[in-house]
Amino acid sequence: MNRSASDLGHQAEDHRWVDHAARAGMVAYGVVNLLIAWLALQLAFGDREGSTSSSGAMSQLAQQPFGKVLVWLVAVGMLLLVGWRAIEAAFGHDDEDGAKRTAKRVFSGGKALIYLAIAISAIRVATGSSGGGGGGTDSTTKKLMDLPAGQTLVFLVGAGIVGYGIFQIYHAWSGNFRDNLTAEGERGGSGTAYVAFGTAGYTAKGIAIGIVGSLFLYAAWTHSAKKSGGLDVALQKVLQQPFGPFLLGVLALGIGAYGLFCFARARHLSR
Structure with missing residues (x-):
């Protein structure tokens, strides 16, 4: 059976x-x-x-x-x-x-x-x-924090998210993401554009995900669920940095490039 x-x-x-x-x-x-x-x-x-x-x-x-x-x-x-x-x-x-x-x-x-x-x-x-409603990342973090060894659990979640973000950046610059495209999808001028979209897109996604993970780590360190946050909070943190609007604009263009790569992947899918 x-x-x-x-x-x-x-x-x-x-x-x-x-x-x-x-x-x-x-x-x-x-x-x-x-x-x-x-x-x-x-x-x-x-x-x-x-x-x-x-x-x-x-x-x-x-x-x-x-x-x-x-x-x-x-x-x-x-x-x-x-x-x-x-x-x-x-x-x-x-x-x-x-x-x-x-x-x-x-x-x-x-x-x-x-x-x-x-x-x-x-x-x-x-x-x-x-x-x-009272949903959102901070309420989820609070529920985790209230569990036995909750602070450790939140730290492990944050570490896992940061690790995934680093993996996305590695995925971008190692060129491994090209495995998601057929050989036809990498040829010619359009193929060059698709690869550029993938490199920029995975890099931007990796950075954004890494910031989300860092917020979880900070929440665990300070034992404060309100310090955590999702993608929206992460991008707000970027905006608060020196040259924040410029940095956020670059990150936004990278996320847009990832969206375009998804279209390329839909057309030239390699599983």
């Missing part, structure tokens, strides 16, 4: 519909990142209205003509990515051996959770249930 389930899982992982799901999801993820980049640019130029997070991006999208429909399309796209990564986590990376395969499957599972969080944000905005 287990063997039969495993065989079905591997057939699903190799099926063409997974390619279609991944492509559609990558387009949706590209839209999310471009919206976050636009909000970050607005913040850099002095607009303090929008939240530079996935939920803020969804709220911005919902205000456009046919916005609710577009938000639902993004939600569906992100759920398709969740399905792809979940199948990959359970049955993928068979070309790897032992610990490396396990690590890649865990990584795929982590990506599925990230995409799920964005999908939930989109669904909440589309259904009008995103406002108010």
